[in-house]
Amino acid sequence: MGCVSSKESRRRPPGYEDPNTLARETTFSVNEVEALYELYKRISYSITKDGLIHKEEFQLALFRNSNKRNLFADRIFDLFDLKRNGVIEFGEFVRSLDVFHPATPVEEKIAFAFRLYDLRGTGFIGREELKEMVLAILNESELLLSDDAVEEIVDQTFRQADMNGDGKIDPDEWKVFASKNPALLKNMTLPYLK
Known part of the structure; x- marks a missing residue:
């Protein structure tokens, strides 16, 4: 045996x-x-x-x-x-x-997305981390935006997400932001598993 x-x-x-x-x-x-x-x-x-x-x-x-x-x-x-x-x-x-997986709770998807954007593993998303990810996503999508347009995306995201105004997005702020912006999680479900 x-x-x-x-x-x-x-x-x-x-x-x-x-x-x-x-x-x-x-x-x-x-x-x-x-x-x-x-x-x-x-x-x-x-x-x-x-x-x-x-x-x-x-x-x-x-x-x-x-x-x-x-x-x-x-x-x-x-x-x-x-x-x-x-x-x-x-x-x-x-x-x-x-x-x-489609049956995975949205809270787990939000937490994963937070870890994805938290490039330095600090427990929060800083402005530069967000900008790096926005640029990476635009690059992967082969979308070209001006520096001003990228800055506006980052600024607008921070205005919406950084609720306490401390210059960083913590997990609780991210959860609220992601809940208000479901498009942020649209790629977090593999449709063929439905």
Whole structure:
């Protein structure tokens, strides 16, 4: 019996977790977790054939380009890399994607979006962080706006979100702001899971 066990573990990549366990810990069904495993395998073997998703593979999967530096992709990768070891394992992949499930509470989506914009991990979003993310999103969308237009977006966001006027957006302020601006979370749900 020991041979079967060791043979089975050789076929699974590092960080593989049982779909039943992942389904119990997330909003995904066992079938959805198994489908995510097929997606995970395609991504994790696209460049480096080790069964782990590296940043270049992640960027290639998201944007069809593994060479172009992208702050948005880097931030999402960093948030998915729960162990902070430079790769995304299967369990991390499923647990992180859970926030994009249609049945995931909006509060979790808001909290994830806050962490995405909190570039420095300080527990608040500063003006420069917001500007960097706005520029990254515009760049990814291939939208070109003048510096003045970008500044106006940042200024307007701060006028609406920074309710206590301290020059930073804290998690509670972000929650109120996101609740009033649902378009901010429109990409936080994967429609094909509905």
